[in-house]
Amino acid sequence: MADEALFLLLHNEMVAGVYKSAEQGEVENGRCITKLENMGFRVGQGLIERFTKDTARFKDELDIMKFICKDFWTTVFKKQIDNLRTNHQGIYVLQDNKFRLLTQMSAGKQYLEHASKYLAFTCGLIRGGLSNLGIKSIVTAEVSSMPACKFQVMIQKL
Amino acid sequence: MAVCIAVIAKENYPLYIRSTPMENELKFHYMVHTSLDVVDEKISAMGKALVDQRELYLGLLYPTEDYKVYGYVTNSKVKFVMVVDSSNTALRDNEIRSMFRKLHNSYTDVMCNPFYNPGDRIQSRVFDNMVTSMMIQVC
Numbered sequence: 491m492a493d494e495a496l497f498l499l500l501h502n503e504m505v506a507g508v509y510k511s512a513e514q515g516e517v518e519n520g521r522c523i524t525k526l527e528n529m530g531f532r533v534g535q536g537l538i539e540r541f542t543k544d545t546a547r548f549k550d551e552l553d554i555m556k557f558i559c560k561d562f563w564t565t566v567f568k569k570q571i572d573n574l575r576t577n578h579q580g581i582y583v584l585q586d587n588k589f590r591l592l593t594q595m596s597a598g599k600q601y602l603e604h605a606s607k608y609l610a611f612t613c614g615l616i617r618g619g620l621s622n623l624g625i626k627s628i629v630t631a632e633v634s635s636m637p638a639c640k641f642q643v644m645i646q647k648l
Numbered sequence: 649m650a651v652c653i654a655v656i657a658k659e660n661y662p663l664y665i666r667s668t669p670m671e672n673e674l675k676f677h678y679m680v681h682t683s684l685d686v687v688d689e690k691i692s693a694m695g696k697a698l699v700d701q702r703e704l705y706l707g708l709l710y711p712t713e714d715y716k717v718y719g720y721v722t723n724s725k726v727k728f729v730m731v732v733d734s735s736n737t738a739l740r741d742n743e744i745r746s747m748f749r750k751l752h753n754s755y756t757d758v759m760c761n762p763f764y765n766p767g768d769r770i771q772s773r774v775f776d777n778m779v780t781s782m783m784i785q786v787c
Contacts, residue, residue, distance in 0.1 A: 545723065
């Protein structure tokens with residue numbers, strides 16, 4: 491991944507840009523999250539292709555999730571996921587206690603309502619990565635207090 | 649020197665296929681198509697193998713009288729199939745492997761191109777040139 495600061499700045503501007511274009515009426519207001527998520531999806535597809543180029547073939551679903559939590563997260567956000575939980579029936583919860591894209595905002599509950607904007611891209615990133623590895627999923631994010639957040643990955647069985 | 653190089657999507661439709669123009673193109677398409685079964689077989693057998701045996705390169709898929717077919721599957725289940733002339737005995741396993749690596753690197757570049765839609769046919773000129781160089785290179 492290129493310089494960390496550049497990624498953070500670019501991401502902030504991207505969110506701001508998408509919401510600004512919504513204000514000017516170019517994008518429908520409720521579509522902003524979807525748009526950011528779709529951008530993340532495409533980026534995730536590309537990134538996973540590059541990251542998995544030199545790794546061995548994955549054994550199963552859990553192996554892939556571990557890869558996302560460790561290697562993928564480290565390359566993009568410079569740290570690993572702090573906690574990965576699963577019910578072994580297709581639901582995974584990835585918990586990050588200090589999520590990189592939220593660390594610039596004041597901790598606590600003040601800006602909680604704005605947090606979802608800054609998580610949409612990452613949700614797409616996970617979904618895109620998994621989809622390129624052959625796993626269809628729905629990814630949602632939730633924040634209870636910044637900068638910790640949880641990503642819930644629901645695998646869609648075929 | 650390869651006589652046919654194909655990239656096949658995870659849903660098993662061709663993303664890219666090129667063969668030497670002087671020979672019957674359909675024959676190679678047919679060969680690549682038949683090789684997909686062998687690829688599937690190898691992948692499902694590999695799931696149980698040890699970590700160090702789970703590499704992306706699948707090795708020789710099957711030989712015919714005139715040609716040898718080699719396979720490679722990326723983690724995103726995209727398949728690369730390469731047909732080489734079997735009279736070319738100088739071509740070793742390691743060379744095939746490095747050719748696949750080159751192909752994979754090139755494919756990754758295509759995937760990371762924001763103007764490329766995943767799942768479309770590959771029309772990148774850089775990729776095309778790389779394949780051309782692999783087809784004429786004398787090993």
